[in-house]
Amino acid sequence: MELTKSQIQQIDNRLKSGGIKYWDLRLEIIDHIATDLEQNSKSNDFNKELNNSLKRMGYLNNLSAVNTKGWQNVNKFYRKRYLDNIKTYLKKPLILLLVVLSIITNYFLFEYLPLKTFKLLNFSLYIIFSIPFFVLTTKLWLKKYGKSVHLDYGIFYFGFALIMINLPIQFAGYFEAIYQKIFLILLLPIFILASISGYQLFNESIQKVERIRKELNL
């Protein structure tokens, strides 16, 4: 017997209150439990059968561990894609040429501009390339898509370069002048590449979530 919408909702509520806070992690478990209940229920007591099903799955009192394992796997997936994207970009001759040109341009700017002006120019470029992050994440937040593990990691990796940029800048001061120079010249092209990779993942995560929502008629 097929479960009703209200019974599916009950399963969802149970998983949520048990610690699986991301709705896109709950989807698959809901289907598993629902299929199990449809095939193995022996009574009409839905709550009792739900408990039995969770026990059979080894999930009873274990739901927060399922949540942790779930987001760890999604993070791993996005982290791998983030690095793979950058490697793929660098294999494309046009992108590689643009990266080399930007490094050469930055080198000449460093050589011929006063250091203060060079830093101000680079800082302005960091700001310009960070604007899409703030605009697009605000637009996404206004859509109210709920707590999605895919969106969380899409946003995280979109902003990852921005979060991490401070680290090499802080540490640069501990190195000799020549290394500081290399840092300053290379950092901007790396930041742009990483931001583009993050943007691609961000877009993919939105597409993934919108596809699921469309299937759910939301």
Added chain:
Amino acid sequence: MHKKIMYICSMGNQKLYKGSLQTIILKLLASHSKMYGYEITQKVKELTKGELNITEGALYPALHKLEADGLLDVEVAKVGNRLRKYYKLTESGTKETANKLQEMQEFLKTMQHLVNPKFSVE
């Protein structure tokens, strides 16, 4: 507590089966165009006549890991009042399945030589 849900439960040989879970999943998906989680657990139970019962706590992390490694692709479809995630092999997943099965054959052959030198699976 967390580790407890990671085991594959079988009648007695769970430790022997544990390292083979990914190969089992890949092999099943190689012979079916796409499968969902519950279907995989039931198929394994059926094929092994109940000897091997994969728990969900072991199955889904393994599926998600294979997906993260680019070996599986996911498709979502509405079934009844809920959504179902189907898994299918990617191109590199198909290649990896062949490698894993080859490794498994070699492992079995080696084990056979070790535990019973007089007989061989060849």
